[in-house]
Amino acid sequence: MTGPLQDPIATDALIIGAGPAGLFQVFELGLLEISAHVVDALPYAGGQCIETYPDKPIYDIPGIMACTGRELTERLVRQMSPFAPTLHLSQEVSSIQTQDDGRFKVETSRGTAFLAKTIFVAAGIGAFQPKRLRVEGIEALEDEQLFYRATDAFKSQAAGRHVLVIGGDDAAVDWAVRLADDTAGDNPQRPASVTLMHRRDVFQGPADSLDRMRQLVADGALQLVIGQLTGFDAAQGQLTAVHLVDPEGAVTQLRADSLLVLQGVSPRLGPVADWGLALERKQVVVDTEKFSTSTPGIFAVGDINTYPGKKKLILSSFHECALAAFGAAKIIFPDRQTPLQYTTTSPRLHRMLGVHAPAASE
Numbered sequence: 001m002t003g004p005l006q007d008p009i010a011t012d013a014l015i016i017g018a019g020p021a022g023l024f025q026v027f028e029l030g031l032l033e034i035s036a037h038v039v040d041a042l043p044y045a046g047g048q049c050i051e052t053y054p055d056k057p058i059y060d061i062p063g064i065m066a067c068t069g070r071e072l073t074e075r076l077v078r079q080m081s082p083f084a085p086t087l088h089l090s091q092e093v094s095s096i097q098t099q100d101d102g103r104f105k106v107e108t109s110r111g112t113a114f115l116a117k118t119i120f121v122a123a124g125i126g127a128f129q130p131k132r133l134r135v136e137g138i139e140a141l142e143d144e145q146l147f148y149r150a151t152d153a154f155k156s157q158a159a160g161r162h163v164l165v166i167g168g169d170d171a172a173v174d175w176a177v178r179l180a181d182d183t184a185g186d187n188p189q190r191p192a193s194v195t196l197m198h199r200r201d202v203f204q205g206p207a208d209s210l211d212r213m214r215q216l217v218a219d220g221a222l223q224l225v226i227g228q229l230t231g232f233d234a235a236q237g238q239l240t241a242v243h244l245v246d247p248e249g250a251v252t253q254l255r256a257d258s259l260l261v262l263q264g265v266s267p268r269l270g271p272v273a274d275w276g277l278a279l280e281r282k283q284v285v286v287d288t289e290k291f292s293t294s295t296p297g298i299f300a301v302g303d304i305n306t307y308p309g310k311k312k313l314i315l316s317s318f319h320e321c322a323l324a325a326f327g328a329a330k331i332i333f334p335d336r337q338t339p340l341q342y343t344t345t346s347p348r349l350h351r352m353l354g355v356h357a358p359a360a361s362e
């Protein structure tokens, strides 16, 4: 998906990835008066914490006995908020080119372009992408009748349509239930019918959601189909039906003109490997003084980087972000010394953080 290129946004720092490393990088840069734009392939911040363990507790964040992936993300977002970064979500950074003036031209899959003095690659294990259907030609329907996220565009086109939700985890069950509940109400956006399809009759999700799903099936408000998609019918470019094969190998056809595919996400290292940075086993090689990559001005923090002794832990990435920010300050403010100041005692930092006295610890 590549959109038209817009005028480049000039920025001191561009952060690629809004996982815990990218979010804390905003904060550390902010303390040094460096403002940042952040890009992530996901439609929300949090990286692995939100995508793979939002409700599981983490026990090794310093000073916090336990917090879930979602809580940590919320805390990091709140912590960076005084620095008001601009987040560009649901788009992947596709290319980085060095310009004659030393800045980097960065482009995303949505056509957003940046001219950045420094770049922070906080890309974790890669850009999270929805797992797509592997049916020849079906990609032509994407964003019209085939959606990998329940976006507003999906919701508005689903009105009056025969919606097929594909997937077996929480998100698929949750959306099948919501849409089926809508068919019974007087919501003007209600679909004509809702079917949930998964390859096995095994679904994941909170017990109340699974109970509701089974109840809607029993009431006839939701159809349940066990099988896999093998093909589709379209007339004048419009999806009309899908073909599926059941576990016994029988092939059937199902009326459907709107597909919501929620089969989870998988990380794709993808473009990071094309940016000309020295790599070792698909990790970006950095120094441990300022977490600079082989290209001066491009730093790498968090799970994406490697150095002797690297441990893929959130707490390691926080340290990396602090030193990378000081590394960037030398590039952005070449004539200025950047002394270390404590957030506890520096009135300047208090002003920047919007606190007049040290914030009480939570």
Ligand SMILES: Cc1cc2nc3c(=O)[nH]c(=O)nc-3n(C[C@H](O)[C@H](O)[C@H](O)COP(=O)(O)OP(=O)(O)OC[C@H]3O[C@@H](n4cnc5c(N)ncnc54)[C@H](O)[C@@H]3O)c2cc1C
Pocket: 016, 017, 018, 019, 020, 021, 022, 039, 040, 041, 042, 046, 047, 048, 049, 052, 053, 057, 058, 059, 060, 091, 092, 093, 094, 122, 123, 124, 125, 126, 127, 128, 271, 272, 301, 302, 303, 304, 312, 313, 314, 315, 317
């Ligand atoms: C089940 C599980 C449990 C864990 N438990 C712990 C724990 O208890 N303690 C601990 O310290 N660590 C734990 N971890 C590891 C921890 O989650 C990672 O170390 C941490 O998330 C790394 O943060 P990050 O910001 O570097 O990368 P990520 O969290 O992976 O975030 C990277 C972000 O970059 C985006 N991205 C990548 N490439 C691009 C691109 N080209 N364009 C746009 N966006 C891009 C991705 O979409 C993603 O959102 C756990 C991990 C898992 C899977």
